[in-house]
Amino acid sequence: MVADMHAGTLPERMGIEFLEATPERVSGRMPVEGNTQPYGLLHGGASVVLAETLGSVAAAIHAGPGRIAVGIEISATHHRSASSGHVTGVATRLHAGRTLATYDIEISDEQGRRVCTSRLTCILRDR
Template sequence: MSAIWFKAYSLEEVNHIFKKYMTGFLQIRATEITDNTLIAEMPITDMVRQPFGILHGGASVVLAESVGSVASNLVVDSEHFAGVGMEINANHLKSVSQGKVYASCSALHIGKKSHVWDIKIRNEAETLICVSRLTVAIIDRGSF
């Protein structure tokens, strides 16, 4: 099976994207890129905890949308197209209060105008803590 990415990307190239914007603030970084999966990690710090000391559900959604959006932008020719989040849902299954969480993102659908991603977030013990699905619209860069 061939890779889904527009070209071969290194972790350094992908992390250059993650270092910017909200993802940089939350210390999200890519740890692995395979032919069809992008994996990123996020440390659990006070910035992503809710008042009870556990990972904020919104932070899990930020992680899911970020890894899925970056994945879409690695699939398309970024000189001509951009992937932007259209819809996301998440089910928070277990809580976690320390360490890191890991988001594994794989495509359910790659079309010309939309992508649908399955994102699974696990803790360091590989326990599934959140499942998410992200729909990304593929737009012409000339439209914004």
């Protein structure tokens, strides 16, 4: 169901695959290949797209039917580079209220080393 929501969108073009999806936690992975900057390293913006995608999906699930989640703030710290394979992100709920939801997103490489830490806040509103 989550994958169907993203048909023809940026997450699909970037190769993001969802692994788990609940209101408390959403995980997914993305290939490094095709999402790099000119030096062959994972583009920082690609990490941010993965983070916002995972956090927004979790917030949308929390919001429930007939409501949407829209990102209003995101931050990211890039800890190390990745040059091959996949990176995996896990969005974990920090706060889920009636109008705002905030998630921490950790992105790691295939060796389990943290590549990026991000925080996303979404506003929840009626469709």
